[in-house]
Amino acid sequence: MKIRAAVARAREPFRIEDVELDEPRDDEVLVEVEACGICHTDLSAKEHDYGTPLPAVLGHEGVGRIVALGAGVTRFAVGERVVMSFGACGRCPSCVAELPPYCRHARDFNLFGRRLAGSSPISRAGQPLTGHFFGQSSFASHAVAAAHNLVRLADDLPPELMTSLACGVQTGAGAVVNVLRAEPHDAIGVFGCGTVGLSAVMAAKVAGCARIVAVDVRAGRLEHARALGATDVVDGSQVDLGAALKKLGGLTLAFDNTGRPEVIEAAYNSLHSRGRMVLAGLSARGAGLTLDLNRLMASGRSLRGTVEGDSDPRTFIPQLIDWYRRGELRLDALVTTYPFEQINEAAADMLAGRVIKPVLRMS
Ligand SMILES: [Zn+2]
Ligand SMILES: [Zn+2]
Structure with a gap:
């Protein structure tokens, strides 16, 4: 079928074009x-940072809403709404082990944007385009999506707010809940305040952390963080980050999504004994850290x-939807x-930091 x-x-800017979409497979x-939603990964993939074959x-x-099923799909019905999350086999x-982000085939499904068999459901003038990005390629009017990635969505949930559950929100909330397992006694630092x-x-x-320290270099983002639950904010452009964290009493948990070695080192050095730190930001190619290994060993800290x-996604996105319904996930x-049609303006606004999470409405 023809789709946009x-x-x-x-x-080059994104161009909205007529392309051909195949029927769904089994x-x-x-x-x-x-x-x-637009995620930084889309824009990095466009500039070829991940080796995603272009055009894509x-x-x-x-x-979106399911309009046709492959012959082998029994878990869903035509007419149901779904969130499309990342691909896994x-x-x-x-x-x-219920850790699909580390699927053996994750790069193929997600960054290389192809089915396991190597094919793409999208073509243009007879030439295949990369068309199965994260098992979906949904900057489009229609997507052929892998059934494995889908999570059912009730009819009353607003589509523009549900999109980022698929990646950005799931990543940040998951780091705190699934990886760090934050608890009420924790003092957690969050480095970088995007989605x-x-x-x-x-x-x-939601976890009830006693202290939530948000760090960014943009004053507006720190105001947002405070409104959403941060108990303390640190503007890294104005103060010595390490000294500011020390003044706040240090951290038991840290979550970085800046990918910047100097920020990660300051956060790591502020951890108490047995403190835990997790990284989710993309760093410059070849970036490394300088850590005092004796302190790492003697303090029992961990970094991953x-x-x-x-x-x-099949269990965590429903949990996030519960939080949203209770007013805890704003x-x-x-x-x-x-x-x-304004995809280029939306991407430019995100890169310039004028908006946090741009979302495209197709219908
Ligand atoms: Zn797998
Ligand atoms: Zn993403």
């Missing part, structure tokens, strides 16, 4: 896309990374909506 899709080429569904149809935070050791960091702040508030907050505070 935003085609990405390196160093384990796929056809989704009419209602809305899709990107978009990996899609929400469902069979490898990480998938069986991911602000979601971590909200999750820390996470993808998608170690979330299994998705409305993150989202700015744009018509699909």
Whole structure:
């Protein structure tokens, strides 16, 4: 069928074009896309940072309604609404352990944007485009999505607010809940206050953390963090970060999504004994850290990374929807909506920090 899709080429604006979308295969569904969030990963993929073959149809935070089912799909019905999350095979050791972000095939499904068999459901003038990005490619009017990635959505939930559950919100909240397992006695630092960091702040508030320290270099973001639950804020552009964290009594938990070595080192050095730190930000290629190894050993601290907050979308997204319904996950505070045609303006506003989470409305 003919669909409208935003085609990405390196160093060019997105262009909305007519492309051809295949029928869903056995384990796929056809989704009419209602809305899709823009994530930094989409824009990095467009500039070829991850080796995503271009031209491509990107978009990996899609929400929509199922309009056709592949022959083998039994878990969903036509007419149901879904969030499309990241791809995973469902069979490898990480998938069986309910840690699908570490699926053996994650790079193929997600960054390389292809099915396991290597094919793409999208083509243009007879030439295939990368069209299965994160098992969906939902910067488009319609997506052929892998059924494995889908999470059912009730009819009353607003599409523009549900999109970022698929990636950004899930990553920040998951880092706090699934990885750090924050508790009421914890003093947690959140470094970087975009969608991911602000979601971590909200999750820390749900966990009841005694102290939630939000760190950013943008005063507006710190105001947002305070409104969403931060008990203390630190403007890293104005003060010595390490000294400011020490003055606040140090941290038991830290979550970085800046990817900046100097911020990570300051956060790590502020941890108490047995403190735990997790990284979710993309760093410059080849970036490294300088850590005092004797202090690492003697303090019992730990430092690790996470993808998608170690979330299994099929259980974690429903939990996040419960928080949203209870008013504990203020998705409305993150989202700015744009018509699909304004994808380039939305991306530019995100890169300039004028908006936190731009979301495209397709219908
Ligand atoms: Zn797998
Ligand atoms: Zn993402």
